[in-house]
Amino acid sequence: MTSFSISRRRALVVAGLAAALATSALAETYPARPLTLIVPGPAGGTPDIVARQVGQQLRSALGQSVIVENRAGASGNIGVSAAARAAPDGYTLLMGFAQTMAMNPVVFKKLPYDPVADFVPIARLVEFELALTVPASVPATNMAELLAWLKAHADKSAFGSFGAGTPSQFAGEMFNRKAGLKMVHVPYKGSAPLVTDLIGGQVQLGFVVPQVAMPHVKNGTLRIIAVTGAHRDPSMPSVPTMKELGYENVVAGGWYGLFAPKGTPADVVARLEKAVAQAMKSPELTKFMAEQDLSPAYQGGRDFAAFQQSEIARWRAVAAQTHFKAEE
Structure with missing residues (x-):
């Protein structure tokens, strides 16, 4: 072996040891400064509110x-793209949710990021269901009455969602298919405009986050027919699930979780995972979740990674079943 080869090998070993020591030092002093948590949504939205509450803890x-x-x-x-490009040092995190980290790969033919390859899952935080909601102008108080009315008004029935390619749209598409309906899909830019048009009767039903619908349910302008969760919602125990009513495939909702850029040191990720687990046990966060009708759904990084992969596969199957066309 030449002296050059030996020197090169020694240099590589030294470089490797230096990198390992640097990573170890980072983990020991982490965090030494404030963290940034990117939320890929507007201020005041549910993901933003959750991020701020979790950040406090x-x-x-x-x-x-x-x-x-x-x-x-x-x-x-x-x-999400901004988070993917951030330095993998644990100081920039992402509040990812079902749409950005599991559904966008199905919704878009091309993405500026890879939700699996570009990130390390830290922990899943919460999950939420949707509610099949109708306006007071639709004279239905249960599923049988709703189906009868929709079929009698098939030429002017439409369902709204809080965005194209969201759980709200896919829940509507699955219901449409299973019920043998041909309702037109009307996508909105968020829950607020969807609820406004539901109340006004511009669309005849929508799959809405219960928390958003409840004030209008209480004043009589909206009515909830069923929920998409696996179990009945404790806050409205008399409302059946879609599964109970024979719509096994209409089990849809969303979730939020924390991610770090790929390459973040394992010790730092472990530190964050432990901190999130501690935060999720706080009485303040528990109270907040209950007030927002969100279900705590903590999962550590390994389980969360497996869950994310299963979600991507599930939504690909749903897109195929509903003949969803990906956007360019």
Whole structure:
């Protein structure tokens, strides 16, 4: 073996040891400054509110503040792309949700990021269901009455969603198919305009986040026929699930979780995972989740990664069943 080869090998070993020591040092001092948590949605939205609440609890667990940075636009792609490009040092995290980390690969033919290859899952936080909601102008109080009315008004029935390619749309498409209906899909840019048009009767039903619908249910302008969760919602125990009513495939909803850029040191990811687990046990966060009608659904990084993969596969199957066409 030549002296050059030996020197090169030694150099590589030294470089490897230096990198390992640097990573170890980072983990020991982490976090040494405030963290940034990117939310790929607008301020005031549910993901933003959850991020701020979780950030407050992480501050207690980590000893550093968590600054929420909203990067809305392009169905979340702008914010997620920014997080993917961030330095993998544990100081920039992403609040990912079902649409950005499991559904966008189905919705778009091309993405500026890879939700699996570009990120390390830290922990899943919460999940939520949707509610099949109708306006007071639709004279139905149960599924049988709703189906009868929709079939009698097939020429002017439409369902709304809070966005193209969201769980709200796919729930409607699955219901459409299973019930033998041909309702037109009307996508909205968020829950607020969807609820406004539901109340006004511009669309005849929509799959809405229960928390958003409830104030209008209480004042009589909206009515919830069923929920898409696997179990009945404790806050409205008399409302059946879609599964109970024979719509086994209409089990849809969403979730939020924390991710770090790929390449973030394993020790740092483990530190974050432990901090999130601690934060999720706080009475303040538990109370907040209940008030927002969100279900705590903590999963550590390994289980969350497997869950994310299963979600991508599930939504690909749903897209195929409903003949969903991916956007360019």
